[in-house]
Amino acid sequence: MTAAASDAAARLAGFVAALRGHGVRIGTGETVDAARAVEALGFTDRELLREGLAATLLHTADQRRVFDPVFDLYFPRAVGGPEKGDADGPADREELRDRIAAALAAGDVTLLERLAAEAVDGFGGYGGYGGSPGSDGWSAHQTLDRLRPQTLLARVRDTMRAGDGGSGFAGRLLDDEIRRRIEVFRGQVAAEARRRVAERRGRDEIARRAVAPTADRIDFLYAGQDRLAEVRRTVRPLARKLATRLAARRRRAARGSIDLRRTLRGSLSTGGVPIRPVLRRRRPVRPELVLLCDVSGSVSGFSDFTMLLVQALHDQFSKVRVFAFVNRIDEVTGLLERGAADPGGLGARIRAEATLTGWHGSSDYGAALGEFAERYGDAVGPRTTVFVLGDARTNMADPNLAALRRIAGQARRVYWLNPEPRTQWGTGDSAAPEYAELVAMHECRTAHQLGVLISRLLPV
Numbered sequence: 001m002t003a004a005a006s007d008a009a010a011r012l013a014g015f016v017a018a019l020r021g022h023g024v025r026i027g028t029g030e031t032v033d034a035a036r037a038v039e040a041l042g043f044t045d046r047e048l049l050r051e052g053l054a055a056t057l058l059h060t061a062d063q064r065r066v067f068d069p070v071f072d073l074y075f076p077r078a079v080g081g082p083e084k085g086d087a088d089g090p091a092d093r094e095e096l097r098d099r100i101a102a103a104l105a106a107g108d109v110t111l112l113e114r115l116a117a118e119a120v121d122g123f124g125g126y127g128g129y130g131g132s133p134g135s136d137g138w139s140a141h142q143t144l145d146r147l148r149p150q151t152l153l154a155r156v157r158d159t160m161r162a163g164d165g166g167s168g169f170a171g172r173l174l175d176d177e178i179r180r181r182i183e184v185f186r187g188q189v190a191a192e193a194r195r196r197v198a199e200r201r202g203r204d205e206i207a208r209r210a211v212a213p214t215a216d217r218i219d220f221l222y223a224g225q226d227r228l229a230e231v232r233r234t235v236r237p238l239a240r241k242l243a244t245r246l247a248a249r250r251r252r253a254a255r256g257s258i259d260l261r262r263t264l265r266g267s268l269s270t271g272g273v274p275i276r277p278v279l280r281r282r283r284p285v286r287p288e289l290v291l292l293c294d295v296s297g298s299v300s301g302f303s304d305f306t307m308l309l310v311q312a313l314h315d316q317f318s319k320v321r322v323f324a325f326v327n328r329i330d331e332v333t334g335l336l337e338r339g340a341a342d343p344g345g346l347g348a349r350i351r352a353e354a355t356l357t358g359w360h361g362s363s364d365y366g367a368a369l370g371e372f373a374e375r376y377g378d379a380v381g382p383r384t385t386v387f388v389l390g391d392a393r394t395n396m397a398d399p400n401l402a403a404l405r406r407i408a409g410q411a412r413r414v415y416w417l418n419p420e421p422r423t424q425w426g427t428g429d430s431a432a433p434e435y436a437e438l439v440a441m442h443e444c445r446t447a448h449q450l451g452v453l454i455s456r457l458l459p460v
Contacts, residue, residue, distance in 0.1 A: 126139055216447040289320045320333065328357060329371045385411065
């Protein structure tokens, strides 16, 4: 194998490993197909190579959000700084803005990519001068802040209208197209800055730390509203997958264990050899489910998503009751209309219509658990599995361990799903270690983790 072929193979292997690290399922066969695609397409046409690898490696459109920035790291347009011709030093800001505006008006993506590299080279270096060896790194934010491409909209609009005699896109349609092109340029600047940093710090580290995860790997506590909306859109496919698993587990459980007496009796016809074991027939009853959801502050996104998921799984249980709390608790089962998930408005509707707070607005697990045990104790019985959803931060109030102990004594099982990292349990006002001594507590930070836990913990 030549040095070039060896480098290509190592680059592809690293690329596949980085995608797997972000949760993209890629098997050996798909990796072989990707290698054949690289061999057939070559490296001359980078965009053709991008689409070829995407076709061989990806399964869903959502994975493209991870694929593209990782591809830019492992298969960059060029190595090192951009080609700047005879220019010395950083580009002139206004002159570069003029060229960017012209490229935006022409819709020339290739030229915009070269200008993005030139922009990062001239305005994105920090800790030193531009791209000099003394630079500590490269910043897309700094580059865009200095160039402000979003302010070019009016200039580009005038150029596009003059270029076609005023008969092109009109009004809002034209503005929308220009904004789309500006966003493409902004993305190219971000990709170029990541590539430069990767050259210095290593592709693998940057691919792991600087690439946004897929929707099922987004951390509930640190996701913005736009990314939480992506997470909520995964409810239905995740629910279908979990419902299939639960149904299969229920079918297996219905078969029961071996009925020894009937098996031995049946073996008389085969000389005492139990060729056909007879199984006891079980009649499993669908379990009951109770959710206690903290809907305060940053954990509300986690609770909303879990409630929507359980709502979508409603048919798998004989009874589902959902309770929301901040420092008071109220039943919200009626607000989760069966079969009609409302990802956008569920949390707001619960906070508007339910009584969740008393004289203050901070979460109080002790008060909420105590009120549940007193007012809704009949919701928990020997067939009930209880899930508590929250970070167990009591704001220095009494955690009321006795109330949780009482609930656990009545229920079949009690599980606590905590969206905080395990390393933060017990820090500050967290009572997680105390609660974990009474019930099983699990770290649950992403939709992927939640799906695994629900599949494993839900009774049949």
